[in-house]
Amino acid sequence: MLRTRNVQPSLWESVLPEVCLRLPAELERVDAWLDDERFFAPFVPFFDARIGRPSLPMETYLRLMFLKHRYRLGYESLCAEVSDSISWRRFCRIDIDARLPHPTTLMKITTRCGEQAIAALNEEMLAKACEARLVKTGKVRADTTVVSANVDYPTDTGLLARAVGRMSRLVVRIRAVGGATRTPFRQRARAAGRRVRSIAAHLRLRGAQAREEAQATVARITGELASLARQTCTDAQAVLRNARRALNRVTGRARGRLRRAVNELAVMIERTNQVIGQTRIRLAGGKPDSATRLVSLHDPDARPIAKGRLSKPIEFGYKAQIVDNVDGIVLDHTVEKGNPPDAPQLAPAIERITARTGQPPRAVAADRGYGEAGVESDLHGAGVRTVAIPRKGRPGSARQTHERQPGFRRLVKWRTGCEGRISHLKHRFGWDRTRLDGLTGARTWCGYGVLAHNLTKITALAAANA
Numbered sequence: 001m002l003r004t005r006n007v008q009p010s011l012w013e014s015v016l017p018e019v020c021l022r023l024p025a026e027l028e029r030v031d032a033w034l035d036d037e038r039f040f041a042p043f044v045p046f047f048d049a050r051i052g053r054p055s056l057p058m059e060t061y062l063r064l065m066f067l068k069h070r071y072r073l074g075y076e077s078l079c080a081e082v083s084d085s086i087s088w089r090r091f092c093r094i095d096i097d098a099r100l101p102h103p104t105t106l107m108k109i110t111t112r113c114g115e116q117a118i119a120a121l122n123e124e125m126l127a128k129a130c131e132a133r134l135v136k137t138g139k140v141r142a143d144t145t146v147v148s149a150n151v152d153y154p155t156d157t158g159l160l161a162r163a164v165g166r167m168s169r170l171v172v173r174i175r176a177v178g179g180a181t182r183t184p185f186r187q188r189a190r191a192a193g194r195r196v197r198s199i200a201a202h203l204r205l206r207g208a209q210a211r212e213e214a215q216a217t218v219a220r221i222t223g224e225l226a227s228l229a230r231q232t233c234t235d236a237q238a239v240l241r242n243a244r245r246a247l248n249r250v251t252g253r254a255r256g257r258l259r260r261a262v263n264e265l266a267v268m269i270e271r272t273n274q275v276i277g278q279t280r281i282r283l284a285g286g287k288p289d290s291a292t293r294l295v296s297l298h299d300p301d302a303r304p305i306a307k308g309r310l311s312k313p314i315e316f317g318y319k320a321q322i323v324d325n326v327d328g329i330v331l332d333h334t335v336e337k338g339n340p341p342d343a344p345q346l347a348p349a350i351e352r353i354t355a356r357t358g359q360p361p362r363a364v365a366a367d368r369g370y371g372e373a374g375v376e377s378d379l380h381g382a383g384v385r386t387v388a389i390p391r392k393g394r395p396g397s398a399r400q401t402h403e404r405q406p407g408f409r410r411l412v413k414w415r416t417g418c419e420g421r422i423s424h425l426k427h428r429f430g431w432d433r434t435r436l437d438g439l440t441g442a443r444t445w446c447g448y449g450v451l452a453h454n455l456t457k458i459t460a461l462a463a464a465n466a
Contacts, residue, residue: 002047029459042120075103118447149302179243
């Protein structure tokens with residue numbers, strides 16, 4: 001059952017001195033801005049209005065999530081910090097003598113509502129800012145970045161060894177609740193671990209001839225790991241088949257645990273077979289397709305992305321686009337799987353901004369990755385008067401003259417500030433790495449980061465204009 005507000009009064013408000021009840025300036029502004037019924041509407045579809053246990057008040061959840069992404073706290077550390085701070089308790093509408101919600105409660109609400117709720121919250125945020133005439137759309141700038149997935153640097157051997165170990169642990173879970181107890185399954189996790197460690201030892205060899213021998217040895221050991229993973233998949237498939245038969249005779253909570261373990265094992269077998277296929281292609285001298293390559297066993301949507309950075313030639317995660325204005329408010333953002341081209345993403349973003357604000361931007365600036373003639377014509381068709389995007393390749397003399405105009409060059413220089421906006425989001429609001437798995441998780445994580453960022457920007461502008 002949905003609860004929006006914490007209406008229970010507290011006697012501490014009249015006992016504590018005024019200095020304890022005073023909020024910091026930023027939190028006071030954010031608290032006043034969030035005190036609006038429109039921010040509860042995105043959560044209505046995910047809760048029943050009358051049936052079920054009362055939920056955490058949404059005003060409390062919203063403020064807790066703001067603090068989490070504003071100060072880059074984990075769920076456990078967030079609850080601990082709020083518990084120890086009177087001002088943060090008052091900001092989150094939690095009584096001083098009341099218990100804080102458990103960290104898993106926040107995790108479950110975030111997972112349950114997902115990207116739909118946070119997307120609607122950001123829409124409501126910008127709609128309220130537009131009504132208050134705080135959003136300027138004279139000129140906007142766009143750029144893309146990579147939001148890293150929560151994965152280690154992936155290697156074929158590492159993925160194969162983890163897959164073998166994961167399947168072995170899942171078989172143990174299945175047998176613990178009475179499934180496939182007599183089906184033979186050989187534990188190969190230790191054998192896989194020994195081979196991974198032997199690869200690390202061979203890679204330390206020095207000298208040209210030693211390196212060539214090491215590469216041949218690494219290829220041989222990688223093939224052995226692929227064979228181990230294939231044998232483990234075969235055994236796990238038999239366990240899975242018999243465990244599904246056991247679902248009909250297991251009852252109670254054991255049946256639920258068995259069903260979850262069976263579903264996880266089925267997914268793990270499928271992903272392990274994909275990793276084995278990638279490994280065989282690489283051993284044969286080929287290169288797996290980056291658009292479908294699996295780089296994580298727990299985050300199947302993450303992809304390798306090459307952005308041309310010297311420090312990180314290849315990053316693993318998702319591609320995000322940011323569009324902000326002169327005040328630094330993020331007017332539009334998207335998170336996509338893989339490495340889609342930049343150019344086709346700009347015109348739809350400008351159309352969404354026009355729908356939100358009621359008028360198209362006067363000028364749009366972007367880097368050379370968007371520099372196509374079709375993009376410029378689409379933007380002019382959407383109502384944009386000035387487009388400052390350097391054209392890809394070697395432009396003609398007429399285009400060079402156009403790009404050397406003072407107005408064009410000023411907009412291109414102003415566009416570089418979008419790099420600072422992306423860096424600010426990564427360092428201050430968690431855009432450097434998503435802690436939620438999958439494309440939906442990445443969009444949810446980045447959406448809350450944008451919500452916290454825009455709250456600080458918009459409330460500061462509102463206070464300055466008051």
